[in-house]
Amino acid sequence: MPKHRKTVTGNIYDHPAYYDIIFGAEWAKERNFLVAACDTYAHCKVRRLFEPACGTGRLLFRLAKLGYGVTGLDLNPHAVAYCNARMERHALDGRAVVGDMSDFHLRQKADAAFNLINSFRHLPDEKSAAAHLRCIRDALTPGGIYLLGLHLTPKGESDCEAESWQAKRGPVTVRSHLWTKRLDRRKREETVGIEFDVTSPRQALTLVDEFVFRTYSAKQMANLIHKVEGLEWISTHDFDYQIDQPIDIDSSSEDVIYVLRRQ
Numbered sequence: 001m002p003k004h005r006k007t008v009t010g011n012i013y014d015h016p017a018y019y020d021i022i023f024g025a026e027w028a029k030e031r032n033f034l035v036a037a038c039d040t041y042a043h044c045k046v047r048r049l050f051e052p053a054c055g056t057g058r059l060l061f062r063l064a065k066l067g068y069g070v071t072g073l074d075l076n077p078h079a080v081a082y083c084n085a086r087m088e089r090h091a092l093d094g095r096a097v098v099g100d101m102s103d104f105h106l107r108q109k110a111d112a113a114f115n116l117i118n119s120f121r122h123l124p125d126e127k128s129a130a131a132h133l134r135c136i137r138d139a140l141t142p143g144g145i146y147l148l149g150l151h152l153t154p155k156g157e158s159d160c161e162a163e164s165w166q167a168k169r170g171p172v173t174v175r176s177h178l179w180t181k182r183l184d185r186r187k188r189e190e191t192v193g194i195e196f197d198v199t200s201p202r203q204a205l206t207l208v209d210e211f212v213f214r215t216y217s218a219k220q221m222a223n224l225i226h227k228v229e230g231l232e233w234i235s236t237h238d239f240d241y242q243i244d245q246p247i248d249i250d251s252s253s254e255d256v257i258y259v260l261r262r263q
């Protein structure tokens with residue numbers, strides 16, 4: 001065990017190997033939900049999947065292994081390189097490209113798209129959020145679906161202000177701590193602190209970062225979806241990922257997955 005822990009401040013997404021360990025641990029539930037949602041909600045045969053803000057492609061990789069055609073897009077070149085290197089290593093065809101999820105065009109349309117864990121909230125304003133939904137609509141075949149998961153900011157106090165968990169892959173352990181530093185409902189900004197404590201036989205490293213996530217109440221999200229013609233909100237689930245348990249949303253809802261269908 002290394003004696004000294006080094007602390008580095010910077011973009012946590014520049015460290016895809018550690019990101020993939022800590023956010024990759026629960027992939028099976030998410031993947032199974034995605035497959036079930038395609039079977040349940042899409043009005044077309046789902047063969048091609050697209051993930052905007054795909055990061056390391058932890059889900060794309062597992063879906064490609066099931067035989068889906070997959071593509072992804074992410075702003076971070078380190079994450080995209082990690083994603084593509086893993087696909088290549090496993091002789092899978094799917095690839096990701098560097099791009100902005102509020103300004104993209106797919107050459108070949110997808111039958112379903114997904115964005116499950118809050119990445120959408122990185123978009124800083126209503127204009128980019130609406131532009132994202134329009135790009136998604138145009139990227140989907142008619143009857144195709146978009147599964148959009150995010151943490152809503154409920155009325156009153158949220159009971160989800162900090163979370164810590166850890167995961168291990170081979171000799172590397174990553175402990176993650178995520179907490180709300182500031183919540184400004186008027187500006188619609190939640191400042192979130194994030195730390196990864198990485199421990200391996202070679203090094204002990206703490207990565208420190210901070211994001212500003214745009215906040216959404218249930219009503220704000222409904223208004224945004226309503227603005228985008230051609231995408232119909234057909235169902236909602238929560239982060240239990242139970243396909244047979246859709247939920248109703250109200251002002252106290254927090255972790256939700258919107259199921260939108262291209263008309």
Ligand SMILES: C[S@@+](CC[C@H](N)C(=O)[O-])C[C@H]1O[C@@H](n2cnc3c(N)ncnc32)[C@H](O)[C@@H]1O
Nearest residue numbers: 013053054055074075076079099100101119122
């Ligand atoms: C929480 S990670 C999620 C990654 C992946 N979807 C997953 O489930 O593991 C958020 C990702 O959003 C990406 N991102 C942030 N803003 C973006 C934008 N405007 N366009 C594309 N990707 C973006 C980040 O680079 C990061 O990889």
